[in-house]
Amino acid sequence: MDFTCVHEVSSGACEDGGTVTYKGVDRGIQVGKMDRLMMMMMIWATLMALLMAAIISQARKMRRSHKRARLPAGSPGWPLVGETLEFVSCAYSPRPESFMDKRRLLYGKVFRSHLFGSPTIVSTDAEVSRWVLQSDGRSFVPSYPKSLMELMGKSSILLINGNLQRRVHGLIGAFFKSSDLKAQITRDMQCFVQRSMSSWTNERLIHIQDEAKHIVFQILVKGLIGLQSVTETQFLKQQFKEFIAGLMSLPVKLPGSRLYRSLQAKKKMVTLIKSIILEKRKNNRGRTPLDVVDVLINDASDQLTDDLISDNMIDLMIPAEDSVPVLVTLAVKYLSECPLALQQLEEENMQLKKRRSLPGEDLQWTDYMSLSFTQDVITETLRLGNIISGIMRKAVRDVEIKGHFIPKGWCVFTYFRSVHLDENHYDEAYKFDPWRWKDKDMSTCSFTPFGGGQRLCPGLDLARLEASIFLHHLVTNFTWVAEEDQIVNFPTVRMKRRMPIRVRRKT
Numbered sequence: 001m002d003f004t005c006v007h008e009v010s011s012g013a014c015e016d017g018g019t020v021t022y023k024g025v026d027r028g029i030q031v032g033k034m035d036r037l038m039m040m041m042m043i044w045a046t047l048m049a050l051l052m053a054a055i056i057s058q059a060r061k062m063r064r065s066h067k068r069a070r071l072p073a074g075s076p077g078w079p080l081v082g083e084t085l086e087f088v089s090c091a092y093s094p095r096p097e098s099f100m101d102k103r104r105l106l107y108g109k110v111f112r113s114h115l116f117g118s119p120t121i122v123s124t125d126a127e128v129s130r131w132v133l134q135s136d137g138r139s140f141v142p143s144y145p146k147s148l149m150e151l152m153g154k155s156s157i158l159l160i161n162g163n164l165q166r167r168v169h170g171l172i173g174a175f176f177k178s179s180d181l182k183a184q185i186t187r188d189m190q191c192f193v194q195r196s197m198s199s200w201t202n203e204r205l206i207h208i209q210d211e212a213k214h215i216v217f218q219i220l221v222k223g224l225i226g227l228q229s230v231t232e233t234q235f236l237k238q239q240f241k242e243f244i245a246g247l248m249s250l251p252v253k254l255p256g257s258r259l260y261r262s263l264q265a266k267k268k269m270v271t272l273i274k275s276i277i278l279e280k281r282k283n284n285r286g287r288t289p290l291d292v293v294d295v296l297i298n299d300a301s302d303q304l305t306d307d308l309i310s311d312n313m314i315d316l317m318i319p320a321e322d323s324v325p326v327l328v329t330l331a332v333k334y335l336s337e338c339p340l341a342l343q344q345l346e347e348e349n350m351q352l353k354k355r356r357s358l359p360g361e362d363l364q365w366t367d368y369m370s371l372s373f374t375q376d377v378i379t380e381t382l383r384l385g386n387i388i389s390g391i392m393r394k395a396v397r398d399v400e401i402k403g404h405f406i407p408k409g410w411c412v413f414t415y416f417r418s419v420h421l422d423e424n425h426y427d428e429a430y431k432f433d434p435w436r437w438k439d440k441d442m443s444t445c446s447f448t449p450f451g452g453g454q455r456l457c458p459g460l461d462l463a464r465l466e467a468s469i470f471l472h473h474l475v476t477n478f479t480w481v482a483e484e485d486q487i488v489n490f491p492t493v494r495m496k497r498r499m500p501i502r503v504r505r506k507t
Helices: 024-070 084-091 097-106 128-135 146-152 162-176 180-195 208-225 230-246 258-283 292-297 306-336 339-353 365-369 372-385 416-420 460-477
Strands: 112-116 118-123 140-142 205-207 389-395 400-402 405-407 409-416 477-481 502-506
Touching: 084 097, 084 112, 084 372, 084 416, 097 112, 097 416, 112 146, 112 409, 118 128, 128 400, 128 409, 146 258, 146 306, 162 306, 180 208, 180 365, 180 460, 180 502, 205 208, 208 230, 208 306, 208 460, 230 258, 230 306, 258 306, 292 306, 306 372, 306 460, 306 477, 339 365, 339 372, 339 460, 365 460, 389 405, 400 409, 405 416, 460 477
Parallel strands: 118 409
Antiparallel strands: 112 118, 140 389, 205 502, 389 409, 400 405, 477 502
């Protein structure tokens, strides 16, 4: 038997007794060496690849660990609930910022906590908060408690991001800044205020918070959806009251629950608003906008559906319906406690009234905004009252601000109240002092009552206008004695007894 063996062997016989001829042994040895060399090179390359992957992974872990080490100091609190219970307990107290003050002393102005079910970085640092507010959707997106997000819906201007958010916010913001709307708001506010105050008799007990809410809601629904029907306005007001009661409720949608009842109320409001939108699309498209719905249905894009518009009209009612009445109410409280400020406010407004006393000549919005001390009173009320105590955002990527690491998925709570009441920014910060704003720049990062960045409240100028009109007619027509009342700061700012005053008409 004669064959060539290509195996690397030294000598021997085949199993069948035949003789093995060692032809091609050298070639076989060479081939074997090449195979082994290739295999060793492959093994070596694999080991090097694994080693490099391990090095890169370890480097990433070390960088991540290093960043984690730069997490602000703080405490996660109790399992599951974190520090939420203590935060809420302080929020109901006369000094809700005490929760922050305690931790600022321990950890600094930026610290970590666990609030409302999420790991949270709390900022009481003006620069850090401003950076967060100015950031776009690539770094932070809005974050709210689950019940609030459920009620607002995914298409809410308070939740949407990117081009759609900028488009809706820009359209609404431009309309709110228009001189035509300001003139309309001025006429309507004067009309409703005068009508309401005409029934105020001497020694009558007036609840400022109720009066302001009633007046502002009528202006609000007219400016948003063009609603003027008394019956439909009253229906919408009742449903909105039911709706807003569930904003800070437990996220349980079972029939009979607070959240379920609020959702049902929203459905009824949406049905009414959609019918108004449908009517406007048939008859009003292309005409000069008289309200926000007109503005949005005139938009040429197909993004602004009836569902999106109706949902956002309700969502815009949330801050607008509450903020202006509370601003007016707190201003009356602070003025009642500061006779010198009240006297100067009254003198300034009486001078305006005398200058514009010709029959049939109404005051214009520029007249009200020219009242410098009145504007300083409103500014100081915003600072001291903190109608919006803070804003929550969620990080969509790892972010570092002033050396503070904020991991992706964590919330950031920019707490305005602590900044507004910081003695480093404001002397005697807990004192109502409207004179502090004379020639003071309000654009600094230490004053953010309306938020900031691309989500800056579009109605801030209208809020000042409406408050100015109410205060003008109040101080030029009445004197009053305020009864004892106190501020409640959670879940929203309000007066416990709705700010009762006993009025007397000026002669």
